[in-house]
Amino acid sequence: MDHRPDEPTEPEAPQDKRRFNLLFVCTGNTCRSPMAEVIARRALAERGWSHVEVRSAGVGGWDGSGPSGGAVRAAARSGLDLSAHEATYLSPEVAEWADLILTMSPSHVVRLAELGAGERTALLPAYAAAVDGPELPAAVSDPIGGPDEEYFATFDLLGHLIHRVLQRLEPVLSE
Numbered sequence: 001m002d003h004r005p006d007e008p009t010e011p012e013a014p015q016d017k018r019r020f021n022l023l024f025v026c027t028g029n030t031c032r033s034p035m036a037e038v039i040a041r042r043a044l045a046e047r048g049w050s051h052v053e054v055r056s057a058g059v060g061g062w063d064g065s066g067p068s069g070g071a072v073r074a075a076a077r078s079g080l081d082l083s084a085h086e087a088t089y090l091s092p093e094v095a096e097w098a099d100l101i102l103t104m105s106p107s108h109v110v111r112l113a114e115l116g117a118g119e120r121t122a123l124l125p126a127y128a129a130a131v132d133g134p135e136l137p138a139a140v141s142d143p144i145g146g147p148d149e150e151y152f153a154t155f156d157l158l159g160h161l162i163h164r165v166l167q168r169l170e171p172v173l174s175e
Helices: 034-048 069-077 092-097 106-114 123-126 148-174
Strands: 020-026 052-058 098-103 122-124
Touching: 020 034, 020 092, 020 106, 034 052, 034 069, 034 106, 034 148, 069 148, 098 106, 106 123, 122 123, 122 148, 123 148
Parallel strands: 020 052, 020 098, 098 122
Antiparallel strands: none
8 A cells, every 4th residue: 555645654774875766756857856856966965975866757748858947047046057957757667766756746646656656755845844844835836937036936945855855864874
């Protein structure tokens, strides 16, 4: 039975520093999940967690699509480069790759359950909420088509959520 997104499970500790694969999922893989990916990569590098790999995918995107301009500008504002990002469609193989899949909205959780990855999937805010801190939104809203300020706010929220996710994973994944 798949767990509910408000009851995320803990991943198992990697055996002998085996690679741990973290996947962020949104709709088109052109703004939210790519921003989460670059934020997480920087945070992982800062922690020295070279055994953790991070990717992103979308439930409704097309392979190879570029990032949205707002996402590129939001990342650049924080010194991150999204310009070379190419969207990845969420296939069964992409889902199978991941040890932990964090999604932006409940519909993404449903899609992953349909792909058989429900037990490794949680809503990003729900997973992050397990760490003490301010109350979090139920989902990460999609800024697509909105002004840059919406992308900046989404980027900042993702940074906060990812910080809390890595705090939660630290006992399992740190050296």
